[in-house]
Amino acid sequence: MDKSKKFLEDNKDRFLEELFELIRIPSISSIADHKPDMVRMAEALKASLLAVGVDKAGVFETEGNPVVYAEKIIDPSKPTVLVYGHYDVMPVDPIDLWDSKPFEPEVRDGKIWARGADDDKGQSFMHVKAFEAMVANNELPVNVKFMLEGEEEIGSPSLGKWCADNKDMLTADTILVSDTGLIAQDIPSITTGLRGLSYVEVKVTGPNRDLHSGLFGGAVANPANELAKMIAGLTNEDNYITIPGFYDDVIEVSAEERALMAKAPFNLEEYQKAIDIKSVSGEKGYSSNERTGIRPSLDVNGIWSGYTGEGAKTVLPSIAQAKISMRLVPNQDNLKISKLIKDHLESNAPDYIKVEVTPLHGGQGYVSPIDLPAYVAADKAYTEAFGKRPVPVRSGGSIPIISTFETVLGTKSILMGFGLESDAIHSPNENYPLFNFYKGMETIVNFYKYFAEEMK
Amino acid sequence: MDKSKKFLEDNKDRFLEELFELIRIPSISSIADHKPDMVRMAEALKASLLAVGVDKAGVFETEGNPVVYAEKIIDPSKPTVLVYGHYDVMPVDPIDLWDSKPFEPEVRDGKIWARGADDDKGQSFMHVKAFEAMVANNELPVNVKFMLEGEEEIGSPSLGKWCADNKDMLTADTILVSDTGLIAQDIPSITTGLRGLSYVEVKVTGPNRDLHSGLFGGAVANPANELAKMIAGLTNEDNYITIPGFYDDVIEVSAEERALMAKAPFNLEEYQKAIDIKSVSGEKGYSSNERTGIRPSLDVNGIWSGYTGEGAKTVLPSIAQAKISMRLVPNQDNLKISKLIKDHLESNAPDYIKVEVTPLHGGQGYVSPIDLPAYVAADKAYTEAFGKRPVPVRSGGSIPIISTFETVLGTKSILMGFGLESDAIHSPNENYPLFNFYKGMETIVNFYKYFAEEMK
Numbered sequence: 001m002d003k004s005k006k007f008l009e010d011n012k013d014r015f016l017e018e019l020f021e022l023i024r025i026p027s028i029s030s031i032a033d034h035k036p037d038m039v040r041m042a043e044a045l046k047a048s049l050l051a052v053g054v055d056k057a058g059v060f061e062t063e064g065n066p067v068v069y070a071e072k073i074i075d076p077s078k079p080t081v082l083v084y085g086h087y088d089v090m091p092v093d094p095i096d097l098w099d100s101k102p103f104e105p106e107v108r109d110g111k112i113w114a115r116g117a118d119d120d121k122g123q124s125f126m127h128v129k130a131f132e133a134m135v136a137n138n139e140l141p142v143n144v145k146f147m148l149e150g151e152e153e154i155g156s157p158s159l160g161k162w163c164a165d166n167k168d169m170l171t172a173d174t175i176l177v178s179d180t181g182l183i184a185q186d187i188p189s190i191t192t193g194l195r196g197l198s199y200v201e202v203k204v205t206g207p208n209r210d211l212h213s214g215l216f217g218g219a220v221a222n223p224a225n226e227l228a229k230m231i232a233g234l235t236n237e238d239n240y241i242t243i244p245g246f247y248d249d250v251i252e253v254s255a256e257e258r259a260l261m262a263k264a265p266f267n268l269e270e271y272q273k274a275i276d277i278k279s280v281s282g283e284k285g286y287s288s289n290e291r292t293g294i295r296p297s298l299d300v301n302g303i304w305s306g307y308t309g310e311g312a313k314t315v316l317p318s319i320a321q322a323k324i325s326m327r328l329v330p331n332q333d334n335l336k337i338s339k340l341i342k343d344h345l346e347s348n349a350p351d352y353i354k355v356e357v358t359p360l361h362g363g364q365g366y367v368s369p370i371d372l373p374a375y376v377a378a379d380k381a382y383t384e385a386f387g388k389r390p391v392p393v394r395s396g397g398s399i400p401i402i403s404t405f406e407t408v409l410g411t412k413s414i415l416m417g418f419g420l421e422s423d424a425i426h427s428p429n430e431n432y433p434l435f436n437f438y439k440g441m442e443t444i445v446n447f448y449k450y451f452a453e454e455m456k
Numbered sequence: 457m458d459k460s461k462k463f464l465e466d467n468k469d470r471f472l473e474e475l476f477e478l479i480r481i482p483s484i485s486s487i488a489d490h491k492p493d494m495v496r497m498a499e500a501l502k503a504s505l506l507a508v509g510v511d512k513a514g515v516f517e518t519e520g521n522p523v524v525y526a527e528k529i530i531d532p533s534k535p536t537v538l539v540y541g542h543y544d545v546m547p548v549d550p551i552d553l554w555d556s557k558p559f560e561p562e563v564r565d566g567k568i569w570a571r572g573a574d575d576d577k578g579q580s581f582m583h584v585k586a587f588e589a590m591v592a593n594n595e596l597p598v599n600v601k602f603m604l605e606g607e608e609e610i611g612s613p614s615l616g617k618w619c620a621d622n623k624d625m626l627t628a629d630t631i632l633v634s635d636t637g638l639i640a641q642d643i644p645s646i647t648t649g650l651r652g653l654s655y656v657e658v659k660v661t662g663p664n665r666d667l668h669s670g671l672f673g674g675a676v677a678n679p680a681n682e683l684a685k686m687i688a689g690l691t692n693e694d695n696y697i698t699i700p701g702f703y704d705d706v707i708e709v710s711a712e713e714r715a716l717m718a719k720a721p722f723n724l725e726e727y728q729k730a731i732d733i734k735s736v737s738g739e740k741g742y743s744s745n746e747r748t749g750i751r752p753s754l755d756v757n758g759i760w761s762g763y764t765g766e767g768a769k770t771v772l773p774s775i776a777q778a779k780i781s782m783r784l785v786p787n788q789d790n791l792k793i794s795k796l797i798k799d800h801l802e803s804n805a806p807d808y809i810k811v812e813v814t815p816l817h818g819g820q821g822y823v824s825p826i827d828l829p830a831y832v833a834a835d836k837a838y839t840e841a842f843g844k845r846p847v848p849v850r851s852g853g854s855i856p857i858i859s860t861f862e863t864v865l866g867t868k869s870i871l872m873g874f875g876l877e878s879d880a881i882h883s884p885n886e887n888y889p890l891f892n893f894y895k896g897m898e899t900i901v902n903f904y905k906y907f908a909e910e911m912k
Contacts, residue, residue: 030767199768207731210883214853217783218753219744221737225756232688275663281677281808288675297674300681301771306758311486312655312816315757315882327673352737360768397670426771427666
């Protein structure tokens with residue numbers, strides 16, 4: 001793979017320019033106004049795949065945003081890698097906290113700054129370029145398929161059906177995904193677990209209009225106060241989630257495995273310093289890594305009601321709303337959990353308010369064994385590129401589609417991510433270090449070499 | 457006063473047009489951008505007072521928005537009525553719930569629809585026109601002074617000092633105010649009590665940026681969840697406010713007075729139906745009227761944090777904020793209460809979040825005896841105009857400046873309001889029935905007649 005690696009090195013600047021072109025398309029999947037951008041983005045990706053030597057590429061319609069599919073079959077008897085990524089990005093609010101414009105990428109301090117720089121345009125594009133390098137230098141050892149979707153950030157509502165409809169086309173020995181992170185630039189890691197997700201919106205309605213808080217305050221239930229009580233009641237003083245049945249399907253991780261996990265490097269002081277908090281907080285009896293890795297959680301992602309402008313408005317609001325998500329561990333079913341919280345909040349609503357809970361999206365958790373050929377190949381690929389063996393970790397994040405792939409296609413995924421916690425994905429000032437962008441491509445090329453060997 | 461009343465009848469349409477001109481100026485005091493509108497509004501009022509026969513009128517600068525003052529002294533030995541009103545209005549959010557534009561008044565279904573139609577442009581202007589009628593027909597029996605401010609909706613921060621600085625000029629036998637309401641069009645009432653107000657903003661800060669709720673959720677305290685817990689903890693299951701010391705200065709109203717109050721007409725079913733709620737909710741052991749009339753209350757007026765747009769964003773927000781106000785009963789000091797809630801929330805904040813409480817505005821409560829000459833005159837004025845004796849009521853609302861008048865000027869106020877609960881003041885679709893507008897002017901003219909008699 002030496003020629004391919006030299007090619008990567010020689011074409012660094014061009015790759016960056018090409019990535020910037022893709023980032024400039026504001027493909028925010030959760031905002032309907034950006035629908036045309038999703039189509040532009042898919043077409044741009046198709047063009048970039050055709051340009052680097054795939055046999056064929058297409059933009060496939062779905063119920064939602066299109067899927068870009070491409071393949072290069074060098075020999076049907078050889079193993080096949082299916083690369084998955086997503087071209088949609090998160091919204092950019094609050095926009096005023098960005099130091100540069102989210103869709104006008106720039107390099108500062110050795111990092112790319114833009115929405116999607118890491119998640120997942122940057123990481124997906126590394127696969128396209130690693131593929132280009134191997135094809136251009138006749139070093140591609142296996143068949144490759146690309147499947148790039150535009151709905152990951154909204155829970156991949158269309159991809160499961162599309163996979164089922166195109167199952168034969170998608171046959172592969174492993175699914176290769178870069179949508180996770182490394183512990184640090186000098187501590188490579190491979191994600192072996194993901195949390196599931198149940199994301200709901202709660203709407204509390206009191207009086208049919210905003211009331212004067214003086215004339216009615218104290219006599220009519222205030223939906224904002226009521227919503228606060230409902231949220232407060234979802235956890236107890238030990239940060240244990242109190243929705244009845246919530247923990248029924250949680251498999252407790254053995255003391256032995258917890259002891260192994262505890263060996264992963266973690267510096268509490270640095271962790272706190274990086275996000276400027278004096279102390280951490282979470283479920284009693286678990287470490288910070290355990291709280292995100294092996295335990296479910298519940299977060300208010302957004303809340304809004306009443307007057308939120310400048311100054312004082314004495315209003316008793318008619319409506320209060322919140323977005324609440326729960327991260328789930330493998331074996332917890334997201335549809336069941338969404339129903340539990342809906343039933344819990346709606347059935348316990350006092351008669352002086354109306355409560356409506358609407359599931360917005362979700363997905364199952366995922367666990368991957370570390371003796372699969374793809375894991376072994378990835379292990380070697382990182383070791384060669386970083387000079388250090390990667391640590392297997394369970395991530396707190398969710399990629400709902402990964403468990404769907406297993407169910408629908410019967411194929412396990414290998415999560416070779418190259419992001420860092422400091423990349424601020426989903427936040428203002430998302431960024432992606434150039435080191436990770438280039439080192440990641442080298443690691444991917446290594447992966448193909450070792451995966452072909454492991455599959456012999 | 458027959459000629460004056462005929463004059464009112466003959467000039468109905470003109471009065472409405474003149475009011476509309478004033479309403480069209482968007483004098484929102486809580487939004488800094490509207491500062492020029494405040495000045496325009498004050499100048500327009502001065503002009504309208506000069507046009508109807510005052511001896512002199514002026515726009516007086518203050519630290520904040522100007523005060524419009526005018527007077528007509530027919531005979532220094534005669535009694536003097538000081539008319540107080542305010543020309544500032546509330547913000548118009550949420551603007552999309554208005555059926556017509558808030559600053560483009562129109563008449564539909566016998567009502568004026570606009571921000572300020574009732575509160576307090578409509579009600580203040582009735583005094584200017586009643587005065588015009590009496591002056592034009594040589595029927596004005598007493599001296600009249602007008603004091604119209606532009607900061608009532610933000611707690612009248614400048615008027616107390618202005619009153620102190622102009623105490624001699626403002627000497628009067630009573631202060632006449634129309635900024636309250638009637639129980640119904642066929643049940644006239646006079647407000648004898650007002651609640652005080654303490655209004656604060658709470659800011660909870662967690663991590664220094666929005667975090668990915670998957671990677672950090674469960675391990676880092678979420679400011680929105682924490683704020684919900686703090687709000688929930690401010691009241692208990694009996695809707696009793698739990699801030700230590702909050703009730704220390706509350707004077708319990710005697711069983712006898714409560715029995716009298718209970719005779720005021722109140723139809724719970726209609727009350728609930730009017731605002732479309734299935735049941736009321738409030739402090740245990742008190743009726744709805746008592747909950748707003750003689751008991752303090754605590755309301756979230758606004759709350760906001762995280763992602764509030766369309767769809768699902770999995771963010772653990774950095775900041776959560778709320779506007780919280782407490783209505784107070786006479787003898788509760790608003791500054792003391794603001795300090796109590798600030799100390800309570802800040803000192804109980806866990807170390808994984810920062811909590812800042814900023815008092816935004818406030819005022820003391822007020823009680824007026826019903827044997828004052830002004831009350832007796834108002835009683836007769838309503839009885840003559842409505843054919844029914846008015847009911848004395850304690851309002852749940854606050855007009856913080858009323859207690860300041862008593863302290864600074866040593867003058868009691870008589871609260872002759874003509875609004876209705878359905879006027880939706882402070883809400884979208886504020887309105888004011890033409891019946892109330894015209895009947896109110898007639899009642900005001902009656903008041904002057906009876907007040908002159910009572911003061912003889």
